[in-house]
Amino acid sequence: MNRLCIVVPCYNEEEALAYTNKELISIIQRLVEAGKVGRGSFILYVDDGSRDKTWNIIEEYHKESPFVYGLKLAKNSGHQNALTAGLLAAKDYGDMIVSIDADLQDDVSVIEEMVDKFIQGYDIVYGVRKKRDTDTFFKRTTALGFYRLMRAMKIDIVYNHADYRLMSKRAVEVFSRYEERNLFLRGIIPLIGYRSTVVTYDRKLRIAGESKYPFSKMLSMAFEGITSFSIQPILMITNLGLLIVLFSILAAIYGFYSYLSGRVVAGWTSIILSIWFIGGVQLLSVGLIGTYIGKIYIEVKQRPRYNVETNNLLEKQHEES
Known part of the structure; x- marks a missing residue:
């Protein structure tokens, strides 16, 4: 039975983790009971050098639940590097890897639909927003402008898709060969070329905490994407x-x-x-x-993109051996 891993990059998410953990465990349990994923499925939280109690909470969840594992980076390395660290760590233990942000504004209920698409033979399943009604006028306008600018720069990017996606084990293995330090995953993943599709969902309001992507970071990501993928x-x-x-x-x-x-x-x-x-x-x-x-x-x-301080996912290898 194919094992599912849900990779969740976290930065100062102590307020949101209780809700996030409950929802994700519920999703895995439901999929296991439905016979769609194996009992070895799990959640991998990646602590990106948080300054609050995020890592302590992750460790507690790991002790309480067989579904929860954690990876702690030595310092804040940025969302894209944290997500990459999680993907590369999970590929040895999962047959399909879903990445999702810790605030769960992306609808977790479509994970089952993503798994169904994987079973149908798709290697990459993109989570795409249906509409942007929950965004402010400014954020909606700038976000749409971002995607149009990417297209104008000849960058292959999925419209209204962030980093909510499912990737097969072999897709992540191919991704691991992309060794550039200037990461822009929304541009890299389509380059893999394996069979892909999309699932659509409505984005929710944030349950707790505050957004880690203010306008300055969105602008920085746009500049990163343009200069990393287009001449x-x-x-x-x-x-x-x-x-x-x-x-x-x-x-x-x-x-x-x-x-x-x-x-x-x-x-x-x-x-x-x-x-x-x-x-x-x-x-x-x-x-x-x-x-x-x-x-x-x-x-x-060729400096390391990130350094791992603690990885209790290694315990899973001993449990299975």
Whole structure:
């Protein structure tokens, strides 16, 4: 019987964990009773260097329930790295791995539908929101703008999908070979290429705690995704440079014509504005190119993306041996 692992990255989630743990254990028990997943199925909480009592709570749940395991990172490494750590740790113990955020705003009831899709032969099942009625106008507008921007940058990304998905064991094994340090999982997972589908759901309001994704982090993720997966910005700058050169040539022709016709007017303002504009384009170009060079610098160092401090999932290996 196929074993299910639910990977839950956590950062300062002490207020939400009681509800989260109860709901996820209930889901696993129901699937086990229905004969859809094996009795070795489990939840893996990944503590991403929380500063509250998150890890202590996870350890207590691990002692109380055979379904709960925990992985503690030595320091805060970011959501994408924490999720990656959980996926790579779980692939040796689970046949299908579902990733979901600890706030459970993503509807856990569709996990069963994801499992059904896996049984039908799909390796990747994306959780996709039906609508964004629970978002503020600002968040809804910026989120939709984000997906449209990704598409415009030629990045293969699933519309209205975050990191709520099911992956088969072999899909995670392929993912483990993607060793880049600048992680953007929403862009990497579609590159795997295995058979995939989607399930839709309505996103809920957060039960407890506060969002770990303010606008600044969303903006940072968008920039990370663009610069990690697309060279379109560099091509746009090249085209802009060519366009500016063309306008400069036309302006030079017009200036020469004005000089010959005797209609020369002092152009201090136009000269200064031109200098500022071209200077701004140059600075923007240098900064963007510097970002790409910086990413190359980070990749060639090949430093670990995260360090594991505690992993009680290893106990599962001894239990099964």
